[in-house]
Amino acid sequence: MVANRGRDTKPERALRSELHRRGLRFRVDIRPLRGLNCRADLVFPSERVAVFVDGCFWHGCTVHAERPRRNSGYWNAKIDANIARDRRNDAVLTQASWCVIRVWEHEPLHQSAELVEEAVRVRRSRPEFR
C-alpha cells in the first residue's frame, strides 16, 4: 500500500541530479547536526543548508492529505507524530543557524531545485558561511 519511508526515493534522486547539473555539490543522507537524531536528504555543510524532500504520505502533505481509513487512529497518530518531529527538528536546526529547506515530493522539480540553489547562493554571499 504505502512504500516505506527511506532514502533514495525517486523525487530525491531527481532533485540530486538536477542540483548536480546546476553545479552544486552536497552530502547525502547525513545528520546535519551532531547530537540531533535527524538525517537530512541533502546537506551543504559549509553553507549550513539542510534539505528535506518530504514524502506526501509520511509528512502529512495537505494537498494529498488523504489518510488511510483503515486503522485511522494508528495512522493519524503516526503521521501527526512525524509532523511534530519535523517541526521540532526544524526549530533545533534553525536555532543552530542552519537554513532548513523542505520541499514536497509533489512539487515540480524545477521549483524545488530553484529553492535550494537560491538558499545556497544567499548563504554563500554571507561572509560567515564562506
Ligand SMILES: [Zn+2]
Ligand atoms: Zn503532496
